[in-house]
Amino acid sequence: MIMGEKIVCKVIIIGAGPAGLAAALKLWEGGVRDIVMLEREASPGGILRQCIHDGFGLTRFGETLSGPEYAQKFIDQVAKLPIRLITNATVIDITPQKIVTVACREGLLTLQGEAIILTMGCRERTRGALSIPGERPAGVFTAGVAQSYINLKNTMIGTDAIILGSGDIGMIMARRLTLEGVKVQAVFEIQPYPSGLPRNIEQCLNDYDIPLYLSHTVTKIKGGSRLEAVEISEVDANLTPIAGTQREYKCDTLILSVGLIPENELSKLGEVVLDPRTKGAVVDEFFQTSTAGIFAAGNVLQVHDLVDFVSLEAENLAASVTRYLNEGLPSSPISIETDNKISHTIPQKISGQNDVTLAFRCRVPINNCTVTLLQEGKTLATKHYKKLIPAEMQHILLPASGITTNSAVRMVITLD
Amino acid sequence: MQNAFDVLIIGAGVVGSAVARELARYKLSIAVVEKNPDVCCETSGRNSGVLHAGYNNEPDSLMAKFCVQGNRGFDAVATELSVPYKRTGKLVVGFGEEDMPKLLALKAQGEQNGVPMELVDRAFIKQKAPHVDGDFALWSPSTAILNPFQYTIALAENAAKNGVSFLLKQEVTAISYNKNDQLYTVSTNCGDLTSRWVINCAGLGSDKISTMLGIDEYTIYPCRGEYFILDQSVGSLLPLPVYPVPSIKTGGLGIHLTPTVDGNILVGPSTEYIDSREDYSSTQDTMKLLIEDGSRIFPHLKKEYFIRNFAGIRPKLTPKGVGGFHDFVIERRDDLAPHAVNLVGIESPGLTASIPIAMRVIELIKEVEPLTINPLFDPIREGFTTFNDKTHEEQAALIDSNPDYGEIICRCECITKAEVLAAINNPLRVDTVTGIKYRCRTMMGRCQGGYCQTRIAELILSEKHKARQELLYNRQNSMLFTGTVR
Numbered sequence: 026m027i028m029g030e031k032i033v034c035k036v037i038i039i040g041a042g043p044a045g046l047a048a049a050l051k052l053w054e055g056g057v058r059d060i061v062m063l064e065r066e067a068s069p070g071g072i073l074r075q076c077i078h079d080g081f082g083l084t085r086f087g088e089t090l091s092g093p094e095y096a097q098k099f100i101d102q103v104a105k106l107p108i109r110l111i112t113n114a115t116v117i118d119i120t121p122q123k124i125v126t127v128a129c130r131e132g133l134l135t136l137q138g139e140a141i142i143l144t145m146g147c148r149e150r151t152r153g154a155l156s157i158p159g160e161r162p163a164g165v166f167t168a169g170v171a172q173s174y175i176n177l178k179n180t181m182i183g184t185d186a187i188i189l190g191s192g193d194i195g196m197i198m199a200r201r202l203t204l205e206g207v208k209v210q211a212v213f214e215i216q217p218y219p220s221g222l223p224r225n226i227e228q229c230l231n232d233y234d235i236p237l238y239l240s241h242t243v244t245k246i247k248g249g250s251r252l253e254a255v256e257i258s259e260v261d262a263n264l265t266p267i268a269g270t271q272r273e274y275k276c277d278t279l280i281l282s283v284g285l286i287p288e289n290e291l292s293k294l295g296e297v298v299l300d301p302r303t304k305g306a307v308v309d310e311f312f313q314t315s316t317a318g319i320f321a322a323g324n325v326l327q328v329h330d331l332v333d334f335v336s337l338e339a340e341n342l343a344a345s346v347t348r349y350l351n352e353g354l355p356s357s358p359i360s361i362e363t364d365n366k367i368s369h370t371i372p373q374k375i376s377g378q379n380d381v382t383l384a385f386r387c388r389v390p391i392n393n394c395t396v397t398l399l400q401e402g403k404t405l406a407t408k409h410y411k412k413l414i415p416a417e418m419q420h421i422l423l424p425a426s427g428i429t430t431n432s433a434v435r436m437v438i439t440l441d
Numbered sequence: 442m443q444n445a446f447d448v449l450i451i452g453a454g455v456v457g458s459a460v461a462r463e464l465a466r467y468k469l470s471i472a473v474v475e476k477n478p479d480v481c482c483e484t485s486g487r488n489s490g491v492l493h494a495g496y497n498n499e500p501d502s503l504m505a506k507f508c509v510q511g512n513r514g515f516d517a518v519a520t521e522l523s524v525p526y527k528r529t530g531k532l533v534v535g536f537g538e539e540d541m542p543k544l545l546a547l548k549a550q551g552e553q554n555g556v557p558m559e560l561v562d563r564a565f566i567k568q569k570a571p572h573v574d575g576d577f578a579l580w581s582p583s584t585a586i587l588n589p590f591q592y593t594i595a596l597a598e599n600a601a602k603n604g605v606s607f608l609l610k611q612e613v614t615a616i617s618y619n620k621n622d623q624l625y626t627v628s629t630n631c632g633d634l635t636s637r638w639v640i641n642c643a644g645l646g647s648d649k650i651s652t653m654l655g656i657d658e659y660t661i662y663p664c665r666g667e668y669f670i671l672d673q674s675v676g677s678l679l680p681l682p683v684y685p686v687p688s689i690k691t692g693g694l695g696i697h698l699t700p701t702v703d704g705n706i707l708v709g710p711s712t713e714y715i716d717s718r719e720d721y722s723s724t725q726d727t728m729k730l731l732i733e734d735g736s737r738i739f740p741h742l743k744k745e746y747f748i749r750n751f752a753g754i755r756p757k758l759t760p761k762g763v764g765g766f767h768d769f770v771i772e773r774r775d776d777l778a779p780h781a782v783n784l785v786g787i788e789s790p791g792l793t794a795s796i797p798i799a800m801r802v803i804e805l806i807k808e809v810e811p812l813t814i815n816p817l818f819d820p821i822r823e824g825f826t827t828f829n830d831k832t833h834e835e836q837a838a839l840i841d842s843n844p845d846y847g848e849i850i851c852r853c854e855c856i857t858k859a860e861v862l863a864a865i866n867n868p869l870r871v872d873t874v875t876g877i878k879y880r881c882r883t884m885m886g887r888c889q890g891g892y893c894q895t896r897i898a899e900l901i902l903s904e905k906h907k908a909r910q911e912l913l914y915n916r917q918n919s920m921l922f923t924g925t926v927r
Contacts, residue, residue, distance in 0.1 A: 065849065115849035118833070126833055128857070130844035133837035151889040153670070153749035158725045161751070163874075163914030163921045173895050174922070180898075180909055181923045205926055249719050250919035266725075277923075290853070 030135075034109075035059040035350060037125050037138035039116050039291065042071020043332050044323025044339040045144035046099035049108050051343030057350060060108045061136060063127055065115040069103070070096035071146055072169070073332065075176045078197055080224070084333035095332060119295040121316045140346050143292055143306070143314075143321040144339060147328055149194075150284040152246075157189075159246030162253070168194040168282040175201060183278030187255050188212040189243050193221040193330065193416075195282020200229035202280075209235050210274055213257055215242040215264055218390050221282075222330055222416050243279065244271060252277050285328045295319050302369040303327045309357030309374040310381040311345035312338070320346055327371050327384065330418055334384075338371075358431045366391065366438040368415070377428040382420050385436065387413040393441045398423050400434045409441070443606065446472045448806075449627055449636035451613055451650050453477075454485035455589065456787050457642035458596035459795035460802050465603035467803075467812040472636070473597070473605060474629060476612035476646075478913055479876045480869065481593035484644050485792065486879065487721070487753025488666075489699045489707055491682055492526065492585035493790040496551025496558060497694060503769045505554045507794035507801070512583055518796055522595035523824025524587060525702045529681035531584035532566060534575025534738055540686045544579045547686075557582055572678040572741055573698075584682060588702050589792055590879035596795070598868045599822040603815070607869050608634070610917060613643075616653040623780065639781045640802060645718045645756045647785040654778040659770065659785045663718045664755040666693060666710025667727045669735075671746040672887050676704035678741050685738060693755070694789070696734040703854075703882060708735040708742065710753065714761035723750040748887050758786035771798060773805045782806065825863060825881060829855035850900075851893040853886020861897060865904045872905045874898065875915040898922075 035057055038045045041064035049062055068074070073081070076092025083089055086098070103110065111129065118126035123141050127134040149167040166174070166182055172194065174180040186207050188195050191214040199209045212230060217240050219226055230237050238257075244266045245256035254275045258266035287305035289297070298315035300307045305326040306314040312322050322342040323335045348354060357374040361383065371384045383398075391413045398405040398421065405427040413419065423434065448464055450457045453475035461473050477483070495509035519526050535544050544560065551558040559580045566575050601607055611629040616639065618625050627634045643650040648661040684697035693712035700706055711727045728750065736742045758767035770785040782802045791798070806812065828836060828846055840847040845859035864880035865872065874897065877883060883897055884890035890897075898912060898921065909922040 065852070113848065115852065117836075117849065117855060128828075128836065128840065128847050128849050130840070130847040132840050132847065133833060135833075148888045149891050151748070151891065153889055154745075154747055156669070156723070156728055156744075156747055156750060158723050158728065160720070160722045163919040167891055170891055170894060174898075175926055178895055178899060179926045181926050182921075183923055244725070245722075249721070250916045251914075 032061065032134060032136045034061045034136060034138055036061070036140045036142060036346060037123070037136050038062040038142045038144060039125070040064065040071065040144040040146060040325070041069035041110060041112070042144060042146050042323065043073055043096060043099065043335045044146070044325070045071070045142070046096070046103055047336040047339040048142050048144060048322065048343045048346075050099060050102055051340040052347060053106050053108060055344060055347035057347055061138070062108060062110045063114050063116055063125070064110060064112045067113055069100050069110060069112065075173050077176050078201070081332050084331060085336060092332075099336070116291055119291050121296045121319070123318055139318065139350060141295065141319045142342065142346060143297075143319065143325050144323045145288045145291060145325045147285040147287045147324040149281070150286055152281060155283055157243050157246055160248055162246070162248035162251050164248065164252030164277050165246065165279045165281065168192065168198045168280050171198055171280050172201065175205065181205065183207060185276045186210065186278040186280055187274050187276045188280045188282060190214060190282035190284070191219040191221050191226070191237060192282035192284065193225050195280060196221050196225040196229040198280055198282070199235050200233055203233045203235065207278070209233070210276060211236045211238055213238050213241040213243065215240070215260055218414065220416055242266065246279065252279055255279055285324065287325045287328065289325060292321065292325070297321070300369065300373060303371070307373045308371065310372045310376060310379060311349065311354050311357070312342035312372070313345065313349070313354060318349070327369065330416060334418060359428070360433045362433045362435045364435070364437045367436055370436060375423070375434070377431065378425055380425050381423045383423055383436070384418055384420055386415055386418055387438065388415060390414045391438060391440070394438050395441060396421055397437050397439065398434055399437065400428060401430065401432055403427065405434065413438070443470070444632065444634045446470045446634065446636040448638040448640060449474060449625065449634060450640045450642055451627070452642035452644055452646070453480040453597060453607060453609070454483060454642060454644050455481065455593045455596065455792050455795045456485070456644070456784060456798055457640075458593050458600060459799040460640055460642055461600035461605045462596045462603070463796065463799035463803055465600050465605050466815055466818045468815045469812070471600070471605045472608055472634065473600070474608045474611050474613060474627065474634065476610070477916060478610050478873045479871045479879070480597045480607070481590050481879070482916065484753055484756060484788070485593050486590050487751060488589055488789065488792060489682070489697065489710065490587055490589045490701055491531070491699055492587050493793045494531070494551065494556045494581040494583045495554050495790070495793075496547055496556045496581060497687065498554070498766060498790065500550060500553040503771065504766060504790060504794065507769070507797035508790040509555055510797040511790070511793040511795065512585070514796060515585065515793075519587070521820045522592070522599055522822045524592045524595050526585050526587035527702055528583070528585045529700065530569070530580060530582040531682040531684065532569060532573065532575070533579040533581070533684045533686060534566060534573065535577050535686050536575060541577070543686045544577070548579055551581065570680055570683060572739065573683050574738055574740060586682060586700060586702055592792070594880060595822050599820065601868050602822065603818050609869070609871065613650060613653070616650070618655075618778065625780070637780055638806065641781065641783045641785070642787075644787065645754055647756060647787070651783050651785055654781050654783060656774050656777050656783055659758065661718070661786065662757045662760045663715050664693070664757045665713045665715045665720070665752055666755060667723050667731060667750065667752045668707050668709030669728070669731055669747050670749045670751065671706040671708065672748050673704040675741060675746045676700060676706055679706050679739065683738050685734070696731055698735060698739045703885070705748075715754070718754060721752040721754070723752055749889060755788045756786055757788055769794070769798065771801050771805070773808070780809065825860060828857045828860060850896050851883035851886065853888050853892070854882045856881050856883045861900055862904065865901055872901055872907070873913045873915055874901070874921060877901065
């Protein structure tokens with residue numbers, strides 16, 4: 026590798042997880058050459074490397090795979106192509122001019138791309154972000170860190186666990202810990218509904234007799250050195266702990282599965298505008314961010330519940346990047362607005378020239394409802410749902426045919 | 442292992458470490474005994490990290506005198522020890538007419554203590570700190586911010602470099618004095634140590650050690666202060682510490698906002714007398730109070746910026762209901778405990794005053810016996826090379842010199858493997874997870890170790906040849922792991 030010189034290439038992909046790998050393959054299929062993929066880990070695959078449970082790929086491959094198996098399908102294909110993958114390489118800087126600075130043992134690399142694809146994934150919310158009261162002993166782990174210790178580092182983290190948050194990773198860790206001989210006493214969820222997928226409640230909790238308590242949270246962490254106990258309280262409709270409902274659970278391990286946050290520190294360096302709702306970039310239907318030539322897809326854009334959709338999103342992005350490189354992209358002046366029952370949509374902006382599939386999530390569970398897309402009072406699309414839950418991302422097609430002006434398109438949910 | 446010393450210092454907080462470092466200028470065999478696995482585990486590391494100017498304390502008190510001296514002398518010490526700090530100055534902001542006389546009284550007190558002070562208007566506040574609210578303020582240009590961990594670690598490392606032994610994880614359980622030999626026997630959980638001199642720098646335990654020495658007249662009243670730490674993304678909104686007008690009775694300086702040298706913001710501390718000397722809990726009610734009070738002077742206080750809480754405990758000599766500040770006790774009581782220097786109730790501004798306190802300890806020793814200069818004393822402690830604050834050209838050169846600089850271990854703070862290895866192989870041989878954190882800032886960012894903790898744990902285990910279940914998180918018995926999976 027030549028140091029000190031700028032590596033000029035067409036596309037720089039940051040992160041070789043499921044989104045980055047899928048984007049690279051699709052770009053290649055679309056005729057794009059000169060792709061450089063940067064990965065900070067020693068091998069590609071992203072978070073899938075530690076997800077040794079199955080359930081991946083049902084939508085995409087029609088079979089259930091483990092995380093590493095799912096990733097390997099993409100890794101094998103990328104390996105056959107002259108796509109340059111630089112591992113053990115951490116991006117430390119990005120500019121809006123699409124210059125990327127990378128630290129690796131061989132030196133500090135500078136890359137100049139025509140386009141940058143952001144596929145850095147997400148990170149876990151921590152105890153500090155939640156401000157859980159109590160002491161700060163050893164034995165409090167986020168679910169992903171616990172999963173990494175157990176599945177990648179052969180390291181056992183405790184003997185007797187409580188899980189806070191019914192996110193998918195938390196439930197999967199409840200099962201994983203149980204299988205490794207840890208006593209998992211219960212999962213507590215502050216919301217009145219589970220935040221993970223129904224299939225995980227069935228397969229990870231019910232099958233192992235692990236109780237799930239809704240509308241409960243940890244109100245105190247006890248232990249000066251190693252965790253000794255947690256205090257659990259019931260919460261009211263405003264998620265405020267109800268005095269007098271405290272119960273103490275003795276345990277040496279607390280697993281937190283309390284949400285994921287798209288990892289956009291690098292995006293900010295590229296002057297990418299973020300959406301405060303998703304904590305990911307504001308993008309148009311081409312997955313282009315507010316900085317021309319910088320694109321984002323996968324969990325760095327919005328937290329997904331299924332990796333299959335991550336791959337699909339990245340492939341859609343790759344098709345747009347190909348078009349961007351070949352002919353340029355139209356502007357996207359039409360914004361998508363939502364009512365307060367919907368947490369967000371991706372994309373947040375559209376050109377109005379193409380049919381677009383909008384991804385969205387509801388804020389709270391809603392039964393028997395209709396999602397309607399309107400522009401200036403005129404209905405563009407409707408879709409009926411028997412059940413909407415926040416844990417499941419939904420998709421709705423917005424046809425270009427009805428769009429006549431550049432005024433905002435509004436998404437609303439009405440009860441039937 | 443050596444177990445007989447000329448001077449045994451009990452407690453490796455900032456004062457114990459400063460005493461050790463300053464005493465190392467003399468030909469003495471010195472040890473510091475500390476119950477925790479690292480220096481700076483208690484009050485010294487759990488505070489606002491402010492180098493105070495010296496206007497908060499009564500004129501002619503040791504607190505005022507040593508604080509002003511410590512502030513003036515800090516530039517030289519920080520340079521010798523490579524301690525990061527910033528002379529930011531500080532604003533004490535007032536709202537409404539009732540705050541004005543209190544600020545004027547504070548100004549008068551400061552001027553009497555020899556501290557430069559200025560009463561400034563709202564325009565000045567907005568110019569210094571555009572995001573801070575207040576009608577008027579007291580401006581103290583000499584106030585600085587520093588990293589209290591780095592400072593204590595630097596003092597201790599420099600002491601160790603000059604021959605001081607640090608006996609960590611050893612808790613003092615009894616002290617006896619043999620008049621014939623003129624020797625103290627200091628019993629610990631790891632066996633007995635003997636010493637000609639004992640220096641009590643035990644902070645929260647200083648009353649207990651004092652009693653063990655035979656000086657049975659002090660009671661420490663633990664007074665907890667809780668903090669929030671805010672993300673670096675808002676750090677630039679607060680360029681300098683901003684305090685409210687202190688109320689006299691509480692025993693603290695009021696809930697304030699302090700930038701850290703690393704670009705975070707601290708909100709706190711609260712003031713709550715508690716029974717325990719070890720309960721560093723954060724509490725729901727106090728967290729609410731911190732947000733309410735903090736928002737008054739800094740309206741940008743939003744929950745999404747919170748990355749962590751912590752708490753510290755002040756070793757106060759004034760009980761609840763009395764509040765305020767009792768002056769530092771720094772004494773030699775030859776009738777009760779010959780050849781001992783007893784330091785009790787060293788609370789704020791102890792961090793600022795630590796070197797003058799150490800000088801006072803040396804004076805008290807010199808009154809009894811002459812000390813011989815150690816010609817080999819080297820006041821310099823090399824600092825860490827940090828990657829993140831360098832230009833890309835400098836970073837490239839660092840990686841060329843050592844490829845470990847090319848491996849980013851902590852992504853939030855951009856800390857490299859070279860820095861982590863330097864921290865793990867520290868001169869005090871501290872090998873706890875938080876010990877590494879305080880030395881090189883890994884795990885201090887917004888992901889709180891989500892990315893790097895597994896890597897750091899692995900590096901400590903391999904560098905120190907430890908089994909998984911031996912790895913401590915911070916305090917004694919804080920095992921992070923129970924073993925292998927299989």
